[in-house]
Structure formats: C-alpha cells, structure tokens
Amino acid sequence: MKKMFLPMLVPALLGVSACTPSNDTTTSNDDSAKSMATASNFDDVYNSISDADIREPLKVLASDEFEGRLPTTEGEKKTIDFLVSEFKKAGLKPGNGDSFLQKVELMEITADADMTMTIGDNTFAYKKDMVASSKREQNTVSLENSELVFVGYGVNAPEYNWNDYEGLDVEGKTVVMLINDPGFENPKGGKFQGTTMTYYGRWSYKYEEASRQGAAGAIIVHETAPASYGWSVVANSWSGPQYGLVSKDKGASRVAVEGWLTLDAAKKVFSDAGLNFDEEKANAMKGPYNKAMDIAASVTVKNTFKKSESNNVIATLEGSEMPDEHVIYTAHWDHLGKDESKEGDQIYNGAHDNATGTAAILAMAKAYGELTPAPKRSVSFLVVTAEEQGLLGSKYYASNPVIPIENTVANINMDAMNVLGKTKNVAVVGMGKSEMEDYLKSAASKQGRTLTQEDRPEAGYYYRSDHFSFAKQGVPALYAEGGNEPADDETAKYRKRMNVIVTGCYHQVCDEYREDWDLSGIVQDTQMLFDVGVNVSNAEAWPKWNETSEFQRAY
CATH class of the missing domain: 3.40.630.10 (Zn peptidases)
Structure with missing residues (x-):
C-alpha cells in the first residue's frame, strides 16, 4: 500500500504549510x-x-x-x-x-527469540537491546557483515525537498535511521509540519522506503519522546507472531531484516564507529543527511511462517x-x-x-x-x-x-x-x-x-x-x-x-x-x-x- 502513497498524496502536499493547523479551523x-x-x-x-x-x-x-x-x-x-x-x-x-465476514489472508511469521545482533564489537540481546524480524517467507534470513549507513530520518519527500538517500547506493547495506520526522525536534526549522508528525515519521514508512531503496536491512533507533511510546511497546509489539498481508513475491521486495535498537545500544554503535550520536542527530535535523558508518552488522532471523485467514466483520443498515x-x-x-x-x-x-x-x-x-x-x-x-x-x-x-x-x-x-x-x-x-x-x-x-x-x-x-x-x-x-x-x-x-x-x-x-x-x-x-x-x-x-x-x- 505504501507504494501508492506518494503518487496519490504528493501533489496535494505541495500546498501544505509547514505550520501546525490552527485549532479554530x-x-x-x-x-x-x-x-x-x-x-x-x-x-x-x-x-x-x-x-x-x-x-x-x-x-x-x-x-x-x-x-x-x-x-x-x-x-x-x-x-x-x-x-x-x-x-x-x-x-x-x-x-x-x-x-457478516470478509476473509483477510494473512501471513504469520514468527522469529525465533533465540537471536542476537552483532555490530562491531558489541553483541546485543533480543528484546533487551534490540528486536529484529523479517517479512520474507524464508526459514532463515541473515545479514552478514552488512555495512551500516546512517540515513538521518530515512525520508525521501520530494514535496519537502528532502531526500536522506540522495547520492547513495544502499544495495546490500543496512540503513540506520531516526524515528519521527525532521520537524519534531526542530520545529523552528520550518521543516515538514513542525512538531505535528507527518506520515514520513512512521516506522512503517521508513521500512518501506528502505525497501524501495534496495537496502538489505533497516534499523530504527528508538527514543521514547519522538516515538511517543517506550521501549517495552517495541519489545512486546515486534516480538512473537508478526502478521502481514499475503504478497505475491513472498516478501522478496522487503528489506531482509527490519529491526530496532534501544537508544543506549545505538549510542554504543555510533561510538564504536567513531561518531557521536547526538552530533549526527543534530546534523540530520538540519537538512537531508547521510553518512557511512564504517562498521558492520550481523544477525540471523530464524522464521516459522504460515498462511492463515482472519476476518473483518461488516454489518449494514x-x-x-x-x-x-x-x-x-x-x-x-x-x-x-x-x-x-x-x-x-x-x-x-x-x-x-x-x-x-x-x-x-x-x-x-x-x-x-x-x-x-x-x-x-x-x-x-x-x-x-x-x-x-x-x-x-x-x-x-x-x-x-x-x-x-x-x-x-x-x-x-x-x-x-x-x-x-x-x-x-x-x-x-x-x-x-x-x-x-x-x-x-x-x-x-x-x-x-x-x-x-x-x-x-x-x-x-x-x-x-x-x-x-x-x-x-x-x-x-x-x-x-x-x-x-x-x-x-x-x-x-x-x-x-x-x-x-x-x-x-x-x-x-x-x-x-x-x-x-x-x-x-x-x-x-x-x-x-x-x-x-x-x-x-x-x-x-x-x-x-x-x-x-x-x-x-x-x-
């Protein structure tokens, strides 16, 4: 569905003010x-x-x-x-x-909780430091020494003249990105819609854009304020059975691994890469931004998956x-x-x-x-x-x-x-x-x-x-x-x-x-x-x- 979003909405967005809508609209x-x-x-x-x-x-x-x-x-x-x-x-x-029912074909994919993610010299624990999953219908999906690239907010928004992927080839690489959009912590910068989140701030958009860009993996850095929920929500919601709609390509068009890191884990990764997380985040707020991190990630996701049917319920007067x-x-x-x-x-x-x-x-x-x-x-x-x-x-x-x-x-x-x-x-x-x-x-x-x-x-x-x-x-x-x-x-x-x-x-x-x-x-x-x-x-x-x-x- 995300592939439909940009062509449908961009023409209208060209006229949108960066300001928050007035309460007396x-x-x-x-x-x-x-x-x-x-x-x-x-x-x-x-x-x-x-x-x-x-x-x-x-x-x-x-x-x-x-x-x-x-x-x-x-x-x-x-x-x-x-x-x-x-x-x-x-x-x-x-x-x-x-x-009264509409059948909805779902693909249930459950990742084995016995996993760790290695980035540089650090090994991160599942649910404590990170979560990872895959939308691909494969028993085993891996990133092996996949080069990390920081892509700021992971946004490609022509109507805002903003492309964090500009000049990048991320084929086979893993992109690391911030949650929310550039307006959230820099509302006076006149970017996007200020503190009001746009769709570009949603995790679903970020994974989909990374997939369109050809990345092998996509990792979002969690922060409670810009996410609007704590790490426990991520750990509970992205573990256990994960559902998607049945796709003709069996998930092949998605990045191989979709993941999250806690803020503390992300800061360790940036430090090991010789970077200061806060400085890089500040750069990402100012304008489209990306930087090679010269550090690699490895993780193996072992999946069990099954096709299933659920139901929407619809009644009419x-x-x-x-x-x-x-x-x-x-x-x-x-x-x-x-x-x-x-x-x-x-x-x-x-x-x-x-x-x-x-x-x-x-x-x-x-x-x-x-x-x-x-x-x-x-x-x-x-x-x-x-x-x-x-x-x-x-x-x-x-x-x-x-x-x-x-x-x-x-x-x-x-x-x-x-x-x-x-x-x-x-x-x-x-x-x-x-x-x-x-x-x-x-x-x-x-x-x-x-x-x-x-x-x-x-x-x-x-x-x-x-x-x-x-x-x-x-x-x-x-x-x-x-x-x-x-x-x-x-x-x-x-x-x-x-x-x-x-x-x-x-x-x-x-x-x-x-x-x-x-x-x-x-x-x-x-x-x-x-x-x-x-x-x-x-x-x-x-x-x-x-x-x-x-x-x-x-x-």
Whole structure:
C-alpha cells in the first residue's frame, strides 16, 4: 500500500504549510453541518445510548476468555462470533453479500527469540537491546557483515525537498535511521509540519522506503519522546507472531531484516564507529543527511511462517433513499493475544485498546437500528482485524472494498476511547483535514463542547489507526475523541486518580477492564459521533477534504 502513497498524496502536499493547523479551523461548508436528522425518534435514540450499552460488551471483549483477541486464534473465533451475534440483535444485515465476514489472508511469521545482533564489537540481546524480524517467507534470513549507513530520518519527500538517500547506493547495506520526522525536534526549522508528525515519521514508512531503496536491512533507533511510546511497546509489539498481508513475491521486495535498537545500544554503535550520536542527530535535523558508518552488522532471523485467514466483520443498515451510498464506521477488534513465556498474567486483554471502541461501535449499531425511518444513505459498521500489526485489516479492505470506494461517502473511526469521564472539549486527531469537522463541531456544540487539536500531534495518531487506510483512498476520514478538559471537579479528581492507574498500560497486560471506569465520556463521544454520522448520511452533499489536506478525492 505504501507504494501508492506518494503518487496519490504528493501533489496535494505541495500546498501544505509547514505550520501546525490552527485549532479554530473552519471551512466554507459550515452550513452543511446543520442538523439534518430526519428520524422522528432521533432525540430519543440519541439519549438512550447508555453506559450499559458499552459496559456490557466491553467486559465480554476484554475478558480472559477472549485471550487477548489475537488474529487467527481461538480468541478471534470467540470475538467474531460475539460481534456477529450483537449485530444481528441490532437488526443489521450482513455487509458482505449474505455474510457478516470478509476473509483477510494473512501471513504469520514468527522469529525465533533465540537471536542476537552483532555490530562491531558489541553483541546485543533480543528484546533487551534490540528486536529484529523479517517479512520474507524464508526459514532463515541473515545479514552478514552488512555495512551500516546512517540515513538521518530515512525520508525521501520530494514535496519537502528532502531526500536522506540522495547520492547513495544502499544495495546490500543496512540503513540506520531516526524515528519521527525532521520537524519534531526542530520545529523552528520550518521543516515538514513542525512538531505535528507527518506520515514520513512512521516506522512503517521508513521500512518501506528502505525497501524501495534496495537496502538489505533497516534499523530504527528508538527514543521514547519522538516515538511517543517506550521501549517495552517495541519489545512486546515486534516480538512473537508478526502478521502481514499475503504478497505475491513472498516478501522478496522487503528489506531482509527490519529491526530496532534501544537508544543506549545505538549510542554504543555510533561510538564504536567513531561518531557521536547526538552530533549526527543534530546534523540530520538540519537538512537531508547521510553518512557511512564504517562498521558492520550481523544477525540471523530464524522464521516459522504460515498462511492463515482472519476476518473483518461488516454489518449494514440499509439507507432509505440512497442505499448504494455508505457512511462507514470503523473500529479494530484485535489485540496482542497472550505470552505464555511470561510469569503471572500472560493475557494482553486490550480493554482500552480497543475493546472500548469495539463496544462503542456495537452501541452505535444498536442506536442506528432503532431509528425510524432509517437514514437516507446506508450506514455500515466495519470492525477490522490486525490493526496492531500495521492496520492490515483496513488495508486489506481498502484494497478489496466490499463497498466501492466511489460509493463510500465518509469514514468515522473509533479507537481507544475515553475512560476518564466527560470532557468539555473534543480532541480532533489530524485537525483541519476535512469538512467532517463541520459536522463534528455541530454535534459537539449540542453537548456544550468545543473542538481542539489533539494533545500530541507529534505522535502522528492520524496515521496510526484504521481511518488512515480510507484517507489514502481519498475518503474523508474523521478521528476524534474526548479531550483533556474534565467536565467538572469530580471528574477532574477521578481523572487524576485513574490516570495514575492506567498510565503505562498501553500494549501491556495491565490494559484490563476496570469496574470503576467512568464510561460517561465514551457515552458522550458515542452520542456525538452518532449525531455526525446521521447528519452525513442525510446531507445533500458529500463532505470534502480541505484544500490544505494531503488527501484528496478524485471527484
């Protein structure tokens, strides 16, 4: 999919300012966001969305019985059976012909944990200092004394006049690169979009670009702040079974080895190469940069792999007047499964990420099923697999859409929703991108809330969830969630207390359902996004991307 990204988006990016979008972004289509709900019982249905509608499926999905919802496991079977049962109860029809399922062909590759990486005189331990894997369908994949080349941020972005690979031939070599993009730690340099991450800052882009450049290996240096997550997330997420979509070339077009180094390990490597890491990083921020390191890496990845099938789940409420046109809600049902090598708790329950969004989409489906009459356009609910492995379920859907892309009006995404109580504001992820925000502004104002930019645009969350797969296809995609301003003093106290408990649980076994969670914030956001979807499904015109967005639909 990444090969499609540059030709689709570069022309639009040429007009993008390097500045962060303003929080008060509006568009000329603001009138289109006025309430258009035609259902006679809209208000009753809106107000009926309750804590119980979300809490009950949340408890089920995050239970130990579902084993962390890893694709292709017994946990998947239990999950999709539950989802299909709930959609049927809501009165929805199968979204894929006579089936609620869309088969997704996955290639599961598991690297043997008994590996080390040698760079110069240093030997680095798996998960402690480094992780390495391969997307190639080979039993053994090796780098043998592969020459290292530092390529700065590993970015080739013509629209920003930036190419870290310029003048390089990296065939057979291993590239070493920084995480995020050049704007993150040098926002005053006017590069990219300042502290707001672009897609060039994502790890997925960096491996894909290294592959296009012909490198044998690609290693990313981890740093917590620019990555927006700690090393434990890397160690947990890039070890164990790794999934990709089935490819015709069996992964041959990918670099042989994809890896990460901790910051401490990287500093040792640079020092052994006679380089100062901090100085080289500073050079990489200033402009396109690369340098031979005169040091080599060796690692052997022993793979077991198997082809498997997972499932996206799709359900549809047929539109009353324009049934061929669809508004699509998305959430991902999957998480990380379990790690039987761990002592004690072995299950990554994924309660917040993303049993919350999956439970909310079921509450949303129930609400739509109660509208009389149904919205003018069809509304579909797509609950995808393998998001944690690189948005694979939504990528597969975008390449093999059940509903033609040209009939897909808009996408609304629901991921890791707010368990910290009601808020006065709504955090818009990727603020300023489309007219979907006009509908959101209207829905939020009914709740007395205002739109603000997400807390950490530098983390690049717009490129890290399933709506991104739709955006790349030109479909206006909205991702918004409860903000950081508690609704009242009691909520502020609760929020402070709960933050202490849940902080650090992202992709950890402690991401578990808690009976004392205040789900009123999820109810609030579910009602708001219900309002958005109903109005988009009844509007005369389709929403558009804003002119400054890097995404555009070919109208």
